[in-house]
Amino acid sequence: MKIFTLLFLLLSTLFAVRVEFEVLGSGGPEIDGRASASYIVWIDGKARVLIDAGSGSMLRFEQSGAQLEDLEVIVLTHVHIDHSVDLPAYIKAGYFSDRRSALPIIGPDGNRHFPDIENFLEALFGDSGAYRYMSDVLDKESDSFQIIPVEIDSSIPVRKIFKTFSLDLINVNHGNVPAIAVRVNIENQSLMVSGDTNNENKSLQKLAKNVDLFVAHHAIPEFARGYATHLHMTPSTIAEVAQTGAVKKVLLTHRMRRTLGNEKESLEIIHKKYKGEVLLAEDRMKMEL
Numbered sequence: 420m421k422i423f424t425l426l427f428l429l430l431s432t433l434f435a436v437r438v439e440f441e442v443l444g445s446g447g448p449e450i451d452g453r454a455s456a457s458y459i460v461w462i463d464g465k466a467r468v469l470i471d472a473g474s475g476s477m478l479r480f481e482q483s484g485a486q487l488e489d490l491e492v493i494v495l496t497h498v499h500i501d502h503s504v505d506l507p508a509y510i511k512a513g514y515f516s517d518r519r520s521a522l523p524i525i526g527p528d529g530n531r532h533f534p535d536i537e538n539f540l541e542a543l544f545g546d547s548g549a550y551r552y553m554s555d556v557l558d559k560e561s562d563s564f565q566i567i568p569v570e571i572d573s574s575i576p577v578r579k580i581f582k583t584f585s586l587d588l589i590n591v592n593h594g595n596v597p598a599i600a601v602r603v604n605i606e607n608q609s610l611m612v613s614g615d616t617n618n619e620n621k622s623l624q625k626l627a628k629n630v631d632l633f634v635a636h637h638a639i640p641e642f643a644r645g646y647a648t649h650l651h652m653t654p655s656t657i658a659e660v661a662q663t664g665a666v667k668k669v670l671l672t673h674r675m676r677r678t679l680g681n682e683k684e685s686l687e688i689i690h691k692k693y694k695g696e697v698l699l700a701e702d703r704m705k706m707e708l
């Protein structure tokens with residue numbers, strides 16, 4: 420019996436899916452030496468999921484050795500510039516790549532202030548869009564590959580299933596900006612990216628349960644007051660999500676001048692509630708789950 424157990428453990432280690440998370444951009448919208456929000460989920464050495472595409476993302480994507488042909492989906496947590504501005508650059512680069520399969524682009528719904536994901540892509544590539552010279556990317560008969568908008572508008576997690584992973588997506592509160600958070604599940608491994616949110620409706624708790632990695636946008640310090648607190652989580656909110664979700668590890672990213680230099684205080688506040696490991700993101704940081 421014992422030998423079978425050992426054999427099973429050995430085989431499951433040998434054939435376990437290798438999942439890595441790479442930070443392409445660890446910053447926010449400022450000019451501060453960091454690319455803006457963007458991340459890759461690597462599965463068995465292939466870049467399968469791109470989450471956000473802020474400024475500088477594509478250069479980091481190239482440096483990481485990722486291939487556009489390997490992507491199965493792009494998720495835009497919201498369409499603020501620091502999360503979405505490199506998207507047209509990826510699509511144009513894709514035109515010169517070998518990619519021919521359609522690429523879903525998941526994003527939030529819209530409101531008076533922001534377009535939903537379909538209208539966002541239409542505003543870029545539609546017949547009256549800014550980049551209408553690339554308008555065939557919205558067609559099935561595209562010369563290169565088609566991009567397909569997928570809108571998420573739900574206060575309970577919505578599951579999307581892909582070949583080697585699934586995504587759970589949910590609306591989060593980011594002031595007047597429609598925004599989503601995403602959990603990526605790869606066999607028995609998982610991670611969650613908060614996107615920008617103050618988590619006032621506790622959406623993150625619905626995705627966080629036992630994730631191996633909680634990627635938390637750390638845009639404000641604990642002492643922040645005023646409008647920023649309607650947009651972003653304080654360190655104590657991050658700690659609450661991490662602790663109640665029993666997450667294995669936390670990665671603080673979307674670092675801005677407001678939090679840079681206050682890391683010691685932020686970490687102390689988080690560790691009061693949450694006893695696991697907390698890391699600070701840098702561009703091109705890559706970790707196995």
Ligand SMILES: [Zn+2]
Nearest residue numbers: 447499501615
């Ligand atoms: Zn942001």
